[in-house]
Amino acid sequence: MDTNRVSELDRHLVxxxxxxxTVGLKVSPSEISDATEGLRVIGMVDRDKxxxxxxxxxxxxYRHIFAFKEAFRAYFASLEQKEAWQKEAxxxxxxxxxxxESTHQDLRFQxxxxxxxxxxxxxxxxxxxxxxxxxxxxxxxxxxxxxxxAPVDHLHQPMxxxxxxxxxxxxxxxxxxEDEPIxxxxxxxxxxxxxxxxxxxxxxxVLSRDLKKISPEEWPEVIRLIRRLSQRLASQLTRRxxxxxxxxxxxxxxxxxxxxxxxxxxxxxxYRSRRKxxxxxxxxxxxxxxxLKYTEFIWQFVYGLSNVVNGIKTFAFGESLIPLTGKLRxxxxxxxxxxxxxxxxxxxxxxxxxLAIALDTLQKKFPDTLTKQTLLLIVSDAxxxxxxxxxxLLGGIRRHLRQVLWxxxxxxxxxxxxxxxxxxxxxxxMYECFTLDHxxxxxxxxx
Amino acid sequence: xxxxxxxxxxxxxxxEIGYITERDDRIALTTFLATELDKPLLVSGPAGVGKTEIxxxxxxxxxxxxxxxxCYEGLDETKALYEWNYQRQxxxxxxxxxxxxxxxxxxxxxxLPRPLLQALLxxxxxxxxxxxxxxxxxxxxxxxxxxxxxxxxxxxEMGTIHAKKRPIVVLTSNGERELSDGLKRRCIFLHVxxxxxxxxxxxxxAKIPDLPERLALExxxxxxxxxxxxxxxxxxxxxxxxxxxKALLVMGKTGLEPAWVDATLTLLLKSQEDVELFxxxxxxxxxxxxxxxxxxxxxxxxxxxxHGHQQS
Numbered sequence: 001m002d003t004n005r006v007s008e009l010d011r012h013l014v015x016x017x018x019x020x021x022t023v024g025l026k027v028s029p030s031e032i033s034d035a036t037e038g039l040r041v042i043g044m045v046d047r048d049k050x051x052x053x054x055x056x057x058x059x060x061x062y063r064h065i066f067a068f069k070e071a072f073r074a075y076f077a078s079l080e081q082k083e084a085w086q087k088e089a090x091x092x093x094x095x096x097x098x099x100x101e102s103t104h105q106d107l108r109f110q111x112x113x114x115x116x117x118x119x120x121x122x123x124x125x126x127x128x129x130x131x132x133x134x135x136x137x138x139x140x141x142x143x144x145x146x147x148x149x150a151p152v153d154h155l156h157q158p159m160x161x162x163x164x165x166x167x168x169x170x171x172x173x174x175x176x177x178e179d180e181p182i183x184x185x186x187x188x189x190x191x192x193x194x195x196x197x198x199x200x201x202x203x204x205x206v207l208s209r210d211l212k213k214i215s216p217e218e219w220p221e222v223i224r225l226i227r228r229l230s231q232r233l234a235s236q237l238t239r240r241x242x243x244x245x246x247x248x249x250x251x252x253x254x255x256x257x258x259x260x261x262x263x264x265x266x267x268x269x270x271y272r273s274r275r276k277x278x279x280x281x282x283x284x285x286x287x288x289x290x291x292l293k294y295t296e297f298i299w300q301f302v303y304g305l306s307n308v309v310n311g312i313k314t315f316a317f318g319e320s321l322i323p324l325t326g327k328l329r330x331x332x333x334x335x336x337x338x339x340x341x342x343x344x345x346x347x348x349x350x351x352x353x354x355l356a357i358a359l360d361t362l363q364k365k366f367p368d369t370l371t372k373q374t375l376l377l378i379v380s381d382a383x384x385x386x387x388x389x390x391x392x393l394l395g396g397i398r399r400h401l402r403q404v405l406w407x408x409x410x411x412x413x414x415x416x417x418x419x420x421x422x423x424x425x426x427x428x429x430m431y432e433c434f435t436l437d438h439x440x441x442x443x444x445x446x447x
Numbered sequence: 448x449x450x451x452x453x454x455x456x457x458x459x460x461x462x463e464i465g466y467i468t469e470r471d472d473r474i475a476l477t478t479f480l481a482t483e484l485d486k487p488l489l490v491s492g493p494a495g496v497g498k499t500e501i502x503x504x505x506x507x508x509x510x511x512x513x514x515x516x517x518c519y520e521g522l523d524e525t526k527a528l529y530e531w532n533y534q535r536q537x538x539x540x541x542x543x544x545x546x547x548x549x550x551x552x553x554x555x556x557x558x559l560p561r562p563l564l565q566a567l568l569x570x571x572x573x574x575x576x577x578x579x580x581x582x583x584x585x586x587x588x589x590x591x592x593x594x595x596x597x598x599x600x601x602x603x604e605m606g607t608i609h610a611k612k613r614p615i616v617v618l619t620s621n622g623e624r625e626l627s628d629g630l631k632r633r634c635i636f637l638h639v640x641x642x643x644x645x646x647x648x649x650x651x652x653a654k655i656p657d658l659p660e661r662l663a664l665e666x667x668x669x670x671x672x673x674x675x676x677x678x679x680x681x682x683x684x685x686x687x688x689x690x691x692x693k694a695l696l697v698m699g700k701t702g703l704e705p706a707w708v709d710a711t712l713t714l715l716l717k718s719q720e721d722v723e724l725f726x727x728x729x730x731x732x733x734x735x736x737x738x739x740x741x742x743x744x745x746x747x748x749x750x751x752x753x754h755g756h757q758q759s
Contacts, residue, residue: 042454057636
């Protein structure tokens, strides 16, 4: 192999590794070096073998195999194909830039540009012309002055921006019920765009789809998956708190007693073994209106977990705390169970949320459940009344617990819009959790 | 230490000793690559797909003794690497108090080598199988870095011990716990999926020579349907498929019948929940009907390799 060829190969491998990194794989320089060495051993005549070598050396998690295969297909595609992708990506990017550019012209207050995010501008760009015109009219009128003739100046701009943001947020939700981000069409790089497109298509698979979008026919499979995951959570929870060292130190008393027979020479040693502490789990599930779409997920998670962990305490909360422990029955839906419990308490299913009341009740009525052995698992979208009080209460409770884990069904990028998330964060570990993939990742990360 | 064989030769030896691979599963190529690059091989996949078998096969291919470390929760270096022979040290102290130096007590004489150290100290090349690494704690995993990266271990009282002959290291994982990036970086990675129908038929025929081809095919198809159509808690492993085939053979069957599927189902499905699921969602007759529609070449487009013509 001459030097030029080697460097060309290296260049391609480094570029390919970069592509893999952009789609979420971790590739280190030593792995690139392994790939080079592997190709030297196996040769580069057979495309399949090259793929196999790169997969074996650069991919270290089976969940990344699909992304790798797509990246390999796109990166090592024919030149014509790559050019076609490149053109397509450039066309989309140009269109996008033009649209965004036009928003800079359109959305002005007294000639000044408004301070809006890229996504807000994107929402505006995606509106029908008639609605765009209405927003422009609003800006034009408000630039001129109020109805009663009071003059407006640049100091009013933040207020106008707030109104416009509110309106765009309304349109974002209306245009995009699935709550997916309206973002740029991706990179100008044709190969990357192609891989990105393929990965996006893959998202239709059950694992990475939002749980509220899963159809009823698919639920049996999802249920089994959730149960398996909750089983895993349970077994790992118990493991986590086991002795972290094999030996808990020399048990002098027992050692001496054991060695009396050897005349006091310490031939045999006895060790103290650490007590295996099993965590107690308290599950707190949000059943408010905003969480209705996730009911089935919560229920399966609760049921799966309570099947494998003894003594799990389950509570639902909306405007108050509803104890569900001991009420789980096979074959019953979560909704039916909660409704049954609600009949007793006289509250409504799918109403508002008040975590503060729930935590307060938990603390006052069930103080025995809150111990250093307790893992508090909250499943909620953090949209609650009295958020500040709830955060303070959670902070207080946190001190008495082993851990507080919060599975938030809202995507992480929406957390900033939920005013109290920031206040909750110091007292818990919060994870976005609205797909099974998320749940799996949380379990791997956390336990 | 590079092998004295090509990929083709390696694949042929695998075939000769009865280890069935296909081009698509990439087992042969990846395993060969790991041994060529002198890197540990990390094999992941569901239980019962033949991960451990790979180490056993390598041991036969390279005629190297297999040293196995079965991992479990709480495993530490005294069980995996070495332990001082405390009783013997004590005896030595009792015997020669006056002339005793500290070094006298911390020499190889008083060392009890455990599997990892055995593999490093071995005069001949060995195959070191670290089975179910995901069952250990992350501390132990970190402890393995030195061994996996440099094929050496450091014993504080003695210094660093280098491998006399670099062992072929195979680690297996069922994916119970996410392994650390450090560990994964040091390994060549292979993910093994359950075999295709065609591959399983070949495995059955190789391991049970008396098994009629028709029965082997029907068994493999039925197991394939169970694995793919039902969301079982535990999918039937290859060895369970073999047990099932053997049982049917012993009973003199040449093909599958619903009554016999019912009678022998527990050889495949080992939990009550899975059995209930099977009867609720499928049942023996439907299983046979569904499996009759499965193509034998399903999932196995690649015939057993004709790859590996050239080495660069």
